[in-house]
Structure formats: structure tokens, C-alpha cells
Amino acid sequence: MGKIKRKGTSGQAKNFITRTQAVRKLQVSLPDFRRLCIFKGIYPREPRNKKKASKSSTHLTTFYYTKDIQYLLHEPLLAKFRDHKALAKKIARSLGRGEVGNAARLEKKGAAKLSLDHIIKERYPTFVDALRDLDDALSLLFLFANLPSTSTVPPKTIALCQRLCLEFEHYLITTNSLRKSFLSIKGIYYQATVQGQDILWLVPYKFVQRVTGDVDYRIMGTFVEFYTTLLGFVNFRLYTSIGLVYPPKFNAKSDEQGGELGAIILEGKGIEAPEKIEAQSNRHVNGEVSGVTERWGLNPEIQKKIAAIEEFPATDLYGQDAQEGNAPGAEEAINDAIDTFETTGDDADVLPQPQASGTEAGSLFAPFTFFLSRETPRQPLEFILRSFGCKRIGWDAVLGDGAFTNNESDPTITHQVVDRPPLAGLPEEQVSNVESHDSAIQIVKPGHRIPGRTYIQPQWVWDCINEVKLLRPDLYTPGATLPPHLSPWVKPTKGAYDPTAPLAEQEREGEAEEAEGLDEDEEEEDSDGEVEDGVPLPKTKASPRDTETLNDNGMSIANSDSDSQSTHSTTSATSSFTGFDNDAGAASESETETAQTIHQRELEAEAAGLTFSESAGLTKANGAPVKGILKQSKGDEARKKAARKRREEEEELERRKMMMGRKKRKLVDKMLFSNKVKDGEAEKLRAKRRRIEAGKA
Known part of the structure; x- marks a missing residue:
């Protein structure tokens, strides 16, 4: 006879453990248990059968893997938590005795510092694993960098998050790793490619944040403590991989004046002093040195000759510039162009298109000088422009320190970002000189534009x-x-609505004609009223007494005898009226022709699958033609053709489904239902766009 198994010693009861049992086994408090689970990456699990996993009658409880809790027994942080608990008891005892100095000494010198370095190495054995898990870390750290300091969010944590985020942004600027960005309601999404890994994070807008009490900042603070350690390791590895010194120098004075990115000074291989960079930028703007001579480092005489050649390019015998097609670098420029893969047919697969290289993206804004107006968001614009090659960005002194120039009337500015509506009725004077302590700064009045400068909105x-x-x-x-700002991560799929493609390419066959016919029918219904004596009468709303009668209890009764009698009397009265036409015989002949036409159209409508109300709308009660009934609308033929084609496709599909099994038939029905819902949504969007384009036209 086999050994009898005891209940709760095998199966799910052994594989899972409740939170209360785990806390009791680890001998820690519930807050410390939560911190430990966040640091180690251990999360609650859902058993298949809670009744079997739970050893008690209460099923609404939290479960963990028993192996995970057993793994936590050997964690060095448990000793730190116990030391901290013992220190808290000593401080409370000293305060109870009135020994305030002894309590302050214990709190200052005896506080145990937690080190999470070994946990980072355990959870991320390779650097690629750390980069893959950097999305949530960046989103949370950028959120805390924008929060105001409170009792729950100390200022030291905010300053640490700000500095780590600025260091990561400087790496992206140096390596031109930023690829895409999107303005959403939640904030600004950024995507960067770092060592082959795509990192996507969210940065909130620079609004005044209101800290509420319904958020548990202790849990979020634990995540921040772990993520700051992770991002510190990642920044160190990234900086050293490109030859930069980590941590970079931090200018506290510039940071107090709102410098942000300008408060961090990079040092290392390939990084020059800021004064030298600014001098080279000024020389480049003034046209003293070209980009080729700076790159090759030639002597001044050769630089002058090359500059003269660049000013007057050589021409061939046909008067064309040699730089257009005969230059040595022309073939390289042509070969560097990105190939696009086009589909060969409608049913062919859509091939993924290659993305631009980092070199091409890094020089997008390189030849320009930008000036940011005071109403524009300076922080995201500065980060994006610098990530894509712009070295000269100016803004008003009110926005903070670190600008290339604070003079809005600087002649070297090529683009100015403006986010205010144009103003009219201003005086003709454009600038007014205001003397400052170092030079005369010209302030441009609102609404005026400087010739030779491109004014654009931030969405550009x-x-x-x-x-x-x-x-x-x-x-x-x-x-x-502005044109629609679309998400760069939403790729158009076949059959779905694509806002970037023309409307004619997305419409199904006959959709535009059907919509046009429906619009005309609606307009005719709105414009046409009742006809009496050949004169259209305006439409009036029917009173409830015209369609309904009230019983003794005040309830409305539809289709009562009085209604039928009244409608019969009105029908007979209208049918007896022949109008003012003198030629009665011609009128009778036209009425017979009209009746035959109506009968023929009703038969066609029945064959096309139209309802009785749609076909009845073509006639009046007396059989007389409605205004425009002899004129067939443009959408009638298209609707008939579409209905006929739809009916044929449904019949063909039903014949195919009869040959399928029950399981496959249900699967096909689900697929058809989901496709029908998607097609309906796409058709609604196309109809909305069609109305908008018609309104603009």
C-alpha cells in the first residue's frame, strides 16, 4: 500500500506561498518586504486554482512563488533592514529618555546605507539587458525630475534625477542617437537607438505639478532608488565607451540660472573646450572657415584658396556646375541615398523600409542657427535640435542660461521658432535699441519679422x-x-485608414459615388417640402395630436382609428384634386406613365435588396411624382452595383463555409466580424475626411 500524501505538501499548495506567510518567514515588516521585492524584481503570481493553492478558506489573497521567497532568505539586504530596525528602537529609546543629542548622534552615524550594486549585476548580467529595461526607468526619472519638492519627495532625489537625465541626454546629443519624437496629451515621447536597442520613454510637459495624496510615493520612491542606481551604471558604461569622462563636470551656478543642458560640461577624447567651440561656430557663421577646411585641418593659405574655389564653383563647357554631377563626391552622395522597397502588387507583403543612418540624422539642422521665442518650450526644442546637429541655438535671457545668443535681431539667425498668432495694427518701427552692460541688444517688437529669416511653429x-x-x-x-501631427510608430496596415495617403487610393469601388448620392438625397430631403398647387411648402414639425391620440388615462395610442380615418380623408381629398392644368388628358397620361415608372423602380429596388422604406420614399401617398423623382441620383447605380457585388460575395462565402468543419467555420466567422468592424471604422474616418475636404473646397 502506497504512502498517503498529506494535504498541502505537493502541487500548487507547495509551489505557492501567501504574502503573510512570506513576511513571517523572512521576519521583516510589510514595507521592507515590498522594498525587497521591488529591488529583486519579484512580483505576485496568479495560481491556476486559488482554492488548491490556499491552505485557508480565504481565496482573495496575494500569492508568490515559494522558490522566490526561498531565494530572498539569502539576500544581504535583510541584514541591513534588521540593523535599521534595531537603530530605530535605539533612537526611540533615547528620545523617550530625553537624550536628544544621543538620538541625533545615532541617526547621523549609525544609519545603514543601502548598496544596490550587487542587485544590478544580478538582474542584468549583460549590458544589453540593462538597455532593454531602460524604458520604465527613464520615464519615472524624468517624471520625478519635474516634480516639486515636498515632504514625500525630497529635493535631493529630484536633483539626482535631473542630473542623471541630463547626463543621458548629453550622450544622445554627442552620438546623435535620437531617432523619433511625438507630442501627445500625456507628454513628449522620445525614441533613441543605443547600441542597437530601441529605447522609448515619456517626458511630461513643464507644467506646474500638483502633488496629490492619493499616490503612494513610498512605493514610487523605492523604484526611483533602484532606477537611479541602474541609470548611473548605464551612463558610466555609455560615457566610457565613447571616451568621455564620467561623471562630467557640473556647473552649479549655471544650473541655478536655468542652464540645464548647459550646466554639464563634457570632457574626454574628441571634446573641445566650450570657448573654442563657440569661436569656431562664430567663424563658421561669418564665413571665415568652411566645413571642409575645418575637417581636414589645412594650413591658412590652402584654406583661402579652397574658400575662393567654393565661392566661385567651376563650370563645365555646357555651363553646368561641376559640383552637380561631375564632382568626385557626387557618386558617393548618390550611393549613400537610402533605397526604398515598393510592393509589386496589391496582395504583396509590405517590406520594412530602411531607416536613416545616424550620420544623416545628426546633420539635419547642422547648417542652421535657431532662435527660440519666449513662448516656445525651450527644453525639448534645445534637446532635439542639438541631437540633430544644431550647434547654435539662441533664446531670450528670460528662458535661462546657456544660449548661443540672446539678441533676437542677430543677423546670423536663419530660423526662428514662434508659437504665437500673428498680430496686426502695430507701429511700423521694428526694433528699438536697449543698451546693456556689455553691448547694444536690439529687441524686436512682437508681430514684426526680420527679412531673410524663416519663421516656423514648433511642430515643424x-x-x-x-x-x-x-x-x-x-x-x-x-x-x-498646421498639418496633422501623426505618431511615427503607427504603421499603416492594409485595409485600415491611412491619413497620409490620398483618399482616392483608400476608397473601395463605388464608395465615393455612394457617398455623393447619399449627400444629394439628404440635401433634397432637407430642401424639399410638401407640394401644394405646384408650390413647395415649408416643412413643419408634426404635433403629437397629428400622429397619436390620448386615451382616458393620458397614454398615447399610435395607429388609432381616428388616425386612419383622418389619413384616409386627407388621401382622398388630395387624390381628388387635379391641379390647375387645363389639359386633363395629358395629365392622366403622365400620371399613368409615372405609376409605371414607380412600379418598375420598386421592382428594381426589391431586386437590389433595398428596404420598403427606401423604395417607398420614392413616391407620395397619391402616386404623384416627388420633386426630382424622375431624375435618378448619382448614387443609385453605385449602391445597386455595390449591393449586387456584396450579395454575390456573401453567397460565394456561404458556399465555401459549407465545405468547412465546425471549428474552422467559427474561426472564419470571428475573422469576418473583426474585419467588418475595422472596415466600418475606416469607412467612418474616410467619410469624415471627405466632408472636411468638401467643406474646404
Whole structure:
């Protein structure tokens, strides 16, 4: 006889353990248990059968894997938690005795510092694993970097998050790793490619944050403590991989003045001093040194000769510039163009298109000098422009420190980002000189534009980096209706609505004609009223007494005898009236022809699958033609053709489904239902776009 198994010693009862049992086994408090689980990456599990996994009658409880809790027994942080608990008891005892100095000494010197370095190495054995798990870390750290300091969020935590985020942004700027960005309601999404891994994170807008009490900041603070350690390791590895010194120098004075990115100074291989970079930028703007000579480092005499050649390019015998097609670098430029893979047919697979390289993306805004107006978001614009090659960005002194120039009337500025509507009726004076302590700064009055400068709205910057090309600036002028800002991660699928494609390419056969016919029918119904004596009468709303009668209790009764009698009397009265036509015989002949036509159309409507109400709408009660009934609408033939085609397809599909098994038939029905829902949504969006385009026209 086999050994009898005891209940709760095998199966799910052995594999799972409740939270209360885990806390009791680890001999820690519930907050410390939560912190430990967050640090180690252990989360609650859902057993298949809670009744079997639970050893008690209560099923609504939290379960963990028994192996995970057994693994936590050997965690060194448990000793730190116990030391901290013992220290808290000593401090409470000293305060109870009135020994305040002894309590302060214990709190200052005896506090145990937690080190999470070994946990980072355990959870992320390779650097690629750390990069894959960086999305949530960046989103949470950027959120805490924008929070105000409170009792639950100390200022030291906020300052640490800000510095780590700025260090990561500087790496992206140096390596031109930023790829896409999107403005949403939640905030600004960024995507960067770091060592082959796509990292997507969310940055909230710079609004005044209101800290509420319904958020448990202790749990979030535990995640922040872990993520700051993780991002510190990642930044160290990234900086050292490109030859930069970590941690970089931090200018506290510039940070207090709102420098942000300008408060961090990079040092290392290939990084020059800020003064030298600014001097080279000024020389580049003034046209003293070209980009080729700076790159090759030639002597001044050769630089002058090359500059003269660049000013007057050589021409061939046909008067064309040699730089267009005969230059040595022309073939390389042509070969560097990205190939696009087009589909060969309607049913062919859509091949993924290659993305632009980091070199091409890094030089998108390199030749330009931007000036950010005071109403524009300076922090995201500065980060994006610098990530895509722009070295000269200016803004008003009110926005903070670190600008290339604070003079809005600087002649080297090529693009100005404006986010205010155009103003009219201002004086003709454009600038007024205001003397400052170092030089005369010209302040441009609102509403005036400096000749030779391109004025664009901030969306132009985001759309350009998502398309990896410079878009037309005239579509983004201040006050203009901007084109739709679409998410760069939503790829168009076959059959779905694509806002970027023309409407004619997405419509099914006969959809536009059907919509046009429906619109005309609606307009005729709205414009046409009742006809009396050949004169259309305006429409009036029927009173409840015209359609319903009230019984003794005040309830309305539809289709009563009085209604039928009244409608019969009105029908007979209208049918007896022949109008003012003198030629009665011609009128009778036209009425007979009209009746035959109506009968024929009713038969056609029945064959086309139209309802009785749709076919009845073609006639009146007396058989007389409605205005425009002899004129067939444009959408009638299209609707008939579409209905006929739809009916044939349904019949063919039913014949095929008869040959299938029950399981496959149900699967096909589910697929058809989901496709029908998607097609309906796409058709609604196309109809909405069709109305908008018709209104604009």
C-alpha cells in the first residue's frame, strides 16, 4: 500500500506561498518586504486554482512563488533592514529618555546605507539587458525630475534625477542617437537607438505639478532608488565607451540660472573646450572657415584658396556646375541615398523600409542657427535640435542660461521658432535699441519679422526629425493651420485608414459615388417640402395630436382609428384634386406613365435588396411624382452595383463555409466580424475626411 500524501505538501499548495506567510518567514515588516521585492524584481503570481493553492478558506489573497521567497532568505539586504530596525528602537529609546543629542548622534552615524550594486549585476548580467529595461526607468526619472519638492519627495532625489537625465541626454546629443519624437496629451515621447536597442520613454510637459495624496510615493520612491542606481551604471558604461569622462563636470551656478543642458560640461577624447567651440561656430557663421577646411585641418593659405574655389564653383563647357554631377563626391552622395522597397502588387507583403543612418540624422539642422521665442518650450526644442546637429541655438535671457545668443535681431539667425498668432495694427518701427552692460541688444517688437529669416511653429521641428528631412516651412508659418501631427510608430496596415495617403487610393469601388448620392438625397430631403398647387411648402414639425391620440388615462395610442380615418380623408381629398392644368388628358397620361415608372423602380429596388422604406420614399401617398423623382441620383447605380457585388460575395462565402468543419467555420466567422468592424471604422474616418475636404473646397 502506497504512502498517503498529506494535504498541502505537493502541487500548487507547495509551489505557492501567501504574502503573510512570506513576511513571517523572512521576519521583516510589510514595507521592507515590498522594498525587497521591488529591488529583486519579484512580483505576485496568479495560481491556476486559488482554492488548491490556499491552505485557508480565504481565496482573495496575494500569492508568490515559494522558490522566490526561498531565494530572498539569502539576500544581504535583510541584514541591513534588521540593523535599521534595531537603530530605530535605539533612537526611540533615547528620545523617550530625553537624550536628544544621543538620538541625533545615532541617526547621523549609525544609519545603514543601502548598496544596490550587487542587485544590478544580478538582474542584468549583460549590458544589453540593462538597455532593454531602460524604458520604465527613464520615464519615472524624468517624471520625478519635474516634480516639486515636498515632504514625500525630497529635493535631493529630484536633483539626482535631473542630473542623471541630463547626463543621458548629453550622450544622445554627442552620438546623435535620437531617432523619433511625438507630442501627445500625456507628454513628449522620445525614441533613441543605443547600441542597437530601441529605447522609448515619456517626458511630461513643464507644467506646474500638483502633488496629490492619493499616490503612494513610498512605493514610487523605492523604484526611483533602484532606477537611479541602474541609470548611473548605464551612463558610466555609455560615457566610457565613447571616451568621455564620467561623471562630467557640473556647473552649479549655471544650473541655478536655468542652464540645464548647459550646466554639464563634457570632457574626454574628441571634446573641445566650450570657448573654442563657440569661436569656431562664430567663424563658421561669418564665413571665415568652411566645413571642409575645418575637417581636414589645412594650413591658412590652402584654406583661402579652397574658400575662393567654393565661392566661385567651376563650370563645365555646357555651363553646368561641376559640383552637380561631375564632382568626385557626387557618386558617393548618390550611393549613400537610402533605397526604398515598393510592393509589386496589391496582395504583396509590405517590406520594412530602411531607416536613416545616424550620420544623416545628426546633420539635419547642422547648417542652421535657431532662435527660440519666449513662448516656445525651450527644453525639448534645445534637446532635439542639438541631437540633430544644431550647434547654435539662441533664446531670450528670460528662458535661462546657456544660449548661443540672446539678441533676437542677430543677423546670423536663419530660423526662428514662434508659437504665437500673428498680430496686426502695430507701429511700423521694428526694433528699438536697449543698451546693456556689455553691448547694444536690439529687441524686436512682437508681430514684426526680420527679412531673410524663416519663421516656423514648433511642430515643424518634430515633423522634420520624424521624416528625417526638411519639410516645407510655408506650411508651418505662424498662424497657419498646421498639418496633422501623426505618431511615427503607427504603421499603416492594409485595409485600415491611412491619413497620409490620398483618399482616392483608400476608397473601395463605388464608395465615393455612394457617398455623393447619399449627400444629394439628404440635401433634397432637407430642401424639399410638401407640394401644394405646384408650390413647395415649408416643412413643419408634426404635433403629437397629428400622429397619436390620448386615451382616458393620458397614454398615447399610435395607429388609432381616428388616425386612419383622418389619413384616409386627407388621401382622398388630395387624390381628388387635379391641379390647375387645363389639359386633363395629358395629365392622366403622365400620371399613368409615372405609376409605371414607380412600379418598375420598386421592382428594381426589391431586386437590389433595398428596404420598403427606401423604395417607398420614392413616391407620395397619391402616386404623384416627388420633386426630382424622375431624375435618378448619382448614387443609385453605385449602391445597386455595390449591393449586387456584396450579395454575390456573401453567397460565394456561404458556399465555401459549407465545405468547412465546425471549428474552422467559427474561426472564419470571428475573422469576418473583426474585419467588418475595422472596415466600418475606416469607412467612418474616410467619410469624415471627405466632408472636411468638401467643406474646404
